[in-house]
Amino acid sequence: MIEPDIFGVYRDYIFCLNSQDWPKLGQFVHDGVRYNGEPIGLSGYREMLERDFFEIPDLYFNVQLLISDPPYVACRLSFECSPKGKFLGLHVNGKRVSFTENGLAPIFETNS
């Protein structure tokens, strides 16, 4: 089922991340955002992303698959990047790594 709007919003969100356009993050991420079940708020979410880009300078979110079951979207993101130090407990030290990650989140329209 194609949902152009929900997909468009999600792609704009990924573009915002890849551009590290943090002032725009609030257009996509609600202040009640949770990460792995923990309420971290917009500021905590932004800090997490800024830390990710600091630790992985060439971080790039690549959308491999995007599906929608409103209000939810799910995506498979793929990464090819070079974390500076440790990554997932491994001493990567700038070596190139590839991995995928699945995301699942509700998307709601707001007037704000």
Added chain:
Amino acid sequence: MIEPDIFGVYRDYIFCLNSQDWPKLGQFVHDGVRYNGEPIGLSGYREMLERDFFEIPDLYFNVQLLISDPPYVACRLSFECSPKGKFLGLHVNGKRVSFTENGLAPIFETNS
């Protein structure tokens, strides 16, 4: 959009995992299965699960959220368990941990 069949198949798959009913795994997992992009085959998939249950004896897959955009399903699984040794690079040593994981997979009907 409610898709009872696709959801039913997915829940039966999760029941198969939680029951560690490995002879039935082939009813749910295709031999061309990939894990994080790597082709590991049904036998590799089973070995991975058997290793998971060996390292985490009280492993239990709890479906927190399940959405469908045929032929795909996406789910958020939550876990509360006690890995015996290291887990994600951390020395857990039997302590109780909670985490969530998102999954995304195609479901196809077969006649086999």
